[in-house]
Amino acid sequence: MRSPGPVRVVLTHVVLVGITVATLFPVLWVVKMALSTSQGMSITANPLPTEFSLENFRYVLSKSSPDGTWLFGRQLLNSLVIAGATAAVGVGVACTTAYATSRWAFPGRDRALQLFLLTQMFPGVVAAIPLYILLDFLHLLDSMTGLILVYSTTTVPFATWNLKGYFDTLPRELEEAAMLDGASRWTTFTQIVLPLARPAIAVTALFAFLTAWNEFILAATLLSDERRYTLPVVLNGYVGEFGAEWGHFSAAAILVSLPVTLLFFGLQRFLVEGLTAGSVKG
Amino acid sequence: MFVGWFAASALGAEISLWHAYRGDERAALEALCSRWSVEHAGTQVLPIYVPNEALASKIESAVPHGNGPDLFVFGHDRIGDWSALGIVRPIPGDPPDVLPSALAAVTWKGARWGWPLAVKSVAVFYNRALIEAPPATTDALLALADQPLPAGQFWLVQEIGKAYHAGPWMHGTGGGVFEGDVVHLDSPANIEGYRLVQRIAREIVPPEPSGALVTQLFNEGRAAMAITGPWFLGEVNPAIDYAVAPLPAVSSTGLPAAPYLTVEAVFLGRDNPDAAALAAWLAGPEGARVRQDVGRQVVAATGVPTSDPVLAAFRAQAELAVAMPVRPEMARTWEPVDRALKRLVRGATPEEAAAEAQRQYRVLSRPPPPAANPAGWLLGAGVLGAVGLALGGRAVWRAPIRKWLWAYAWVAPAFLAMLLLTVLPFAVGAAVSLFEVQESTWTFVGAGHFLDILLARDFPLGSPLSFWTTLVVTIGWTIANVGLHVAIGVALALLLREPWIRLRGVFRAVLILPWAIPSYITALVWKNLFHQQFGAINALLALLGAEPVSWFGSFSTAFAANLCTNTWLGFPFMMVVTLGALQAIPRDLEEAAEVDGANAFQRFRHVTLPLLAPALLPAVILGSVWTFNMFNIIFLVSGGEPDGSTEILISQAYRWAFTRGHHYGYASAYAVLIFAVLVGYSRLTNALTGRKVV
Numbered sequence: 001m002r003s004p005g006p007v008r009v010v011l012t013h014v015v016l017v018g019i020t021v022a023t024l025f026p027v028l029w030v031v032k033m034a035l036s037t038s039q040g041m042s043i044t045a046n047p048l049p050t051e052f053s054l055e056n057f058r059y060v061l062s063k064s065s066p067d068g069t070w071l072f073g074r075q076l077l078n079s080l081v082i083a084g085a086t087a088a089v090g091v092g093v094a095c096t097t098a099y100a101t102s103r104w105a106f107p108g109r110d111r112a113l114q115l116f117l118l119t120q121m122f123p124g125v126v127a128a129i130p131l132y133i134l135l136d137f138l139h140l141l142d143s144m145t146g147l148i149l150v151y152s153t154t155t156v157p158f159a160t161w162n163l164k165g166y167f168d169t170l171p172r173e174l175e176e177a178a179m180l181d182g183a184s185r186w187t188t189f190t191q192i193v194l195p196l197a198r199p200a201i202a203v204t205a206l207f208a209f210l211t212a213w214n215e216f217i218l219a220a221t222l223l224s225d226e227r228r229y230t231l232p233v234v235l236n237g238y239v240g241e242f243g244a245e246w247g248h249f250s251a252a253a254i255l256v257s258l259p260v261t262l263l264f265f266g267l268q269r270f271l272v273e274g275l276t277a278g279s280v281k282g
Numbered sequence: 283m284f285v286g287w288f289a290a291s292a293l294g295a296e297i298s299l300w301h302a303y304r305g306d307e308r309a310a311l312e313a314l315c316s317r318w319s320v321e322h323a324g325t326q327v328l329p330i331y332v333p334n335e336a337l338a339s340k341i342e343s344a345v346p347h348g349n350g351p352d353l354f355v356f357g358h359d360r361i362g363d364w365s366a367l368g369i370v371r372p373i374p375g376d377p378p379d380v381l382p383s384a385l386a387a388v389t390w391k392g393a394r395w396g397w398p399l400a401v402k403s404v405a406v407f408y409n410r411a412l413i414e415a416p417p418a419t420t421d422a423l424l425a426l427a428d429q430p431l432p433a434g435q436f437w438l439v440q441e442i443g444k445a446y447h448a449g450p451w452m453h454g455t456g457g458g459v460f461e462g463d464v465v466h467l468d469s470p471a472n473i474e475g476y477r478l479v480q481r482i483a484r485e486i487v488p489p490e491p492s493g494a495l496v497t498q499l500f501n502e503g504r505a506a507m508a509i510t511g512p513w514f515l516g517e518v519n520p521a522i523d524y525a526v527a528p529l530p531a532v533s534s535t536g537l538p539a540a541p542y543l544t545v546e547a548v549f550l551g552r553d554n555p556d557a558a559a560l561a562a563w564l565a566g567p568e569g570a571r572v573r574q575d576v577g578r579q580v581v582a583a584t585g586v587p588t589s590d591p592v593l594a595a596f597r598a599q600a601e602l603a604v605a606m607p608v609r610p611e612m613a614r615t616w617e618p619v620d621r622a623l624k625r626l627v628r629g630a631t632p633e634e635a636a637a638e639a640q641r642q643y644r645v646l647s648r649p650p651p652p653a654a655n656p657a658g659w660l661l662g663a664g665v666l667g668a669v670g671l672a673l674g675g676r677a678v679w680r681a682p683i684r685k686w687l688w689a690y691a692w693v694a695p696a697f698l699a700m701l702l703l704t705v706l707p708f709a710v711g712a713a714v715s716l717f718e719v720q721e722s723t724w725t726f727v728g729a730g731h732f733l734d735i736l737l738a739r740d741f742p743l744g745s746p747l748s749f750w751t752t753l754v755v756t757i758g759w760t761i762a763n764v765g766l767h768v769a770i771g772v773a774l775a776l777l778l779r780e781p782w783i784r785l786r787g788v789f790r791a792v793l794i795l796p797w798a799i800p801s802y803i804t805a806l807v808w809k810n811l812f813h814q815q816f817g818a819i820n821a822l823l824a825l826l827g828a829e830p831v832s833w834f835g836s837f838s839t840a841f842a843a844n845l846c847t848n849t850w851l852g853f854p855f856m857m858v859v860t861l862g863a864l865q866a867i868p869r870d871l872e873e874a875a876e877v878d879g880a881n882a883f884q885r886f887r888h889v890t891l892p893l894l895a896p897a898l899l900p901a902v903i904l905g906s907v908w909t910f911n912m913f914n915i916i917f918l919v920s921g922g923e924p925d926g927s928t929e930i931l932i933s934q935a936y937r938w939a940f941t942r943g944h945h946y947g948y949a950s951a952y953a954v955l956i957f958a959v960l961v962g963y964s965r966l967t968n969a970l971t972g973r974k975v976v
Contacts, residue, residue, distance in 0.1 A: 012780075029810070039516060040497035040498050093696045106689040106690065121964075122704065123911055128343075128711075130710035153700060156696050156699065164900070165897040200862050206858065216336070217339065220332055225330070237334075243513035245305075254799075257798040
């Protein structure tokens with residue numbers, strides 16, 4: 001494609017920087033509160049920090065349990081394991097489902113897809129207590145497995161639909177050729193389709209990861225040991241019935257969002273390297 | 283480690299204790315627990331911290347199913363409904379020496395349900411650099427309005443727009459929620475109370491006084507007085523020379539302005555004599571001393587003197603406070619009174635506001651629909667089920683299932699997980715909509731709730747409480763949000779794939795921050811950006827020469843504030859999905875179109891968009907479903923203001939279930955109707971797009 005003229009390049013960058021500044025504008029208050037020495041919610045017209053204290057970060061990072069476990073490290077690990085497993089299980093299960101529904105018109109396929117979409121329309125308000133009773137019955141309370149299962153199930157419908165949408169756009173010729181060469185359906189799927197679908201898988205995995213990464217009501221209800229808590233549970237612990245420790249909350253919120261941003265920064269390679277770098281191009 | 287485990291399990295007795303204490307209070311409680319464990323060999327006390335927002339729901343889920351703790355700490359105000367549900371039980375033994383008002387607060391229906399640990403009520407914090415002593419009467423308080431203060435300073439900050447915080451003024455005029463056993467929000471004494479609140483709010487308190495503003499103004503030395511509670515001790519700026527005093531007396535009656543008293547008590551989660559002994563000890567003098575000295579708690583125990591003047595002032599205030607009523611009706615009064623107070627500040631007369639509050643209370647305590655006979659329903663459900671099974675069985679029988687067995691293996695894991703963990707809990711929850719649940723009695727009412735909702739029986743069709751009005755708002759909310767999410771998301775994704783953009787990776791990563799940062803804090807930051815006097819948005823408008831806008835004073839501006847917040851939160855998701863979807867579109871096509879002379883818009887409209895649409899459609903449809911049910915933004919930003927007009931369906935369902943006194947059946951019927959509307963929506967998109975999406 002033709003490269004644009006210098007005027008357009010400069011203008012585009014100016015617009016992008018403007019949008020980014022506008023996007024970051026509310027974040028500035030979070031940073032300001034994290035760097036302040038007070039625990040109040042900042043409500044001023046000036047978003048720039050007036051103090052530069054790292055005390056809130058030190059406080060959040062240095063908590064330990066009575067038996068000496070470094071809580072932040074432990075809880076970060078819990079969150080990484082739970083969100084990582086959710087992304088793996090949710091996207092893994094969704095990949096096969098999405099591929100099957102994209103390629104084969106087996107009886108009941110449309111009904112199953114409908115059901116997936118319908119589940120997203122259930123307001124969660126009414127299902128909370130029955131879900132608790134069910135997990136109790138399955139002996140999955142107070143376990144990471146239970147939490148991972150519930151989170152993965154929540155992510156499956158979007159993951160399936162998003163991946164199916166992408167699989168639908170992939171040309172079938174390569175798969176047909178592989179099958180003619182004697183490859184099994186499974187081999188074709190894992191060796192040819194999945195590598196081509198990397199951009200969609202990356203997006204879907206990020207979505208699943210974030211769903212599990214930010215949830216806290218279920219986590220706090222199902223888990224009963226502070227060493228098993230995930231970071232959002234701890235984060236919401238800075239909010240009390242009447243007051244809140246906004247300085248600690250902001251510092252922890254920044255720490256919680258850093259791994260996600262870094263993860264996304266790393267995932268980008270897959271996002272932009274789909275078909276263009278694959279075997280179809282050309 | 284094995285030995286340790288063996289020792290603990292051999293000695294057996296573990297006492298678990300759930301609490302939501304933070305900071306010093308938590309340290310004090312944990313110190314007491316370890317001390318008890320040391321002094322009682324063979325007993326191990328395990329304090330378990332649960333965030334406040336999750337504690338009530340955790341207790342309500344766990345205790346009735348036998349998974350509860352031995353003890354838990356909670357405010358006394360839930361005793362009314364929790365005793366009816368069997369979540370709290372009478373606590374055995376003689377009461378420890380505590381304030382009579384605290385003991386009265388945990389006594390209900392002739393039994394004592396827990397031992398009081400701490401008492402919490404508001405009092406006056408005052409800045410000694412700005413005022414010598416707080417005024418002793420409300421006349422003296424209001425007279426301060428005539429004394430000029432330097433710009434940007436205020437005599438008093440208080441969250442006066444909330445029923446809890448307006449309580450002292452209402453009590454001081456002889457009013458209160460109950461008159462005897464009956465809720466009487468429009469009694470003459472309450473109307474006088476509203477009149478006093480209106481004067482204080484309009485004459486000496488700054489506009490839109492939120493908790494954040496109270497903290498901020500007092501900590502910056504810009505407020506002479508702040509009316510708030512002991513929780514403020516953790517936030518107050520130590521550089522301020524402050525002291526605490528009780529609230530003034532109301533001049534017209536001579537009565538003290540008595541704030542609400544919340545008694546934090548320790549409750550038994552299961553019958554366990556050792557746990558009951560620990561509870562009595564925690565509440566008694568030994569426990570109280572540590573909680574007071576280490577935890578800086580205003581303890582309920584008597585005979586534990588303190589040298590801390592702040593704690594002493596709060597103790598003095600607690601003796602003049604009104605214990606929060608535990609009657610179940612109380613829960614239905616908060617919203618009507620909150621709305622009345624906001625209305626007063628906007629200029630309604632006290633009489634109008636009081637009458638409206640009482641009317642709303644009556645609507646919220648709606649009489650249950652008549653009991654229905656389940657026999658007909660069972661028969662109908664049976665027939666439907668049989669027909670469904672027969673039709674389904676026939677379809678399955680006829681379909682070439684065997685031939686496709688291998689394909690079912692690919693979808694089975696997702697399908698089964700979905701049935702078990704999503705469909706089953708929802709079906710059970712939806713069945714609740716056929717019942718009226720009051721305390722622990724269930725009455726079958728059939729379609730009663732649905733008829734009440736759909737026929738808007740309890741209020742006019744145009745009222746914000748009406749299903750149909752809320753539905754219109756919800757649809758507008760969804761369309762506006764999804765439209766903006768998609769427009770901004772797609773535009774940014776298209777820009778960010780151009781190879782000549784510098785630092786593309788950095789832009790992409792920074793632009794997902796709204797999605798990555800926990801939305802609880804960013805939503806509250808947005809709310810503060812829209813503050814009438816101190817918010818950044820009005821400050822920016824002022825730079826452009828515009829008048830400050832009272833964002834939450836009218837429907838359109840409050841809706842815009844919600845929309846702005848949710849757009850900011852939602853566009854990164856669409857941007858990321860679009861970035862992924864764009865990868866399947868070969869750029870050769872666009873290049874070819876460019877060679878043919880198509881301009882940028884034509885290329886997007888005729889080449890990119892048609893290829894992008896199928897991959898983007900799932901995100902658009904699911905995004906609109908999620909936005910339809912996105913209640914936390916409404917809750918955190920506008921809170922439904924003004925007068926509940928910005929509520930959406932899901933936030934109404936939430937309120938009916940939790941903040942309007944537990945109308946579970948009615949709330950569940952709301953949820954089923956939301957589901958029905960969304961199913962209708964997906965049919966409509968099918969028809970409109972002319973393709974089978976679902």
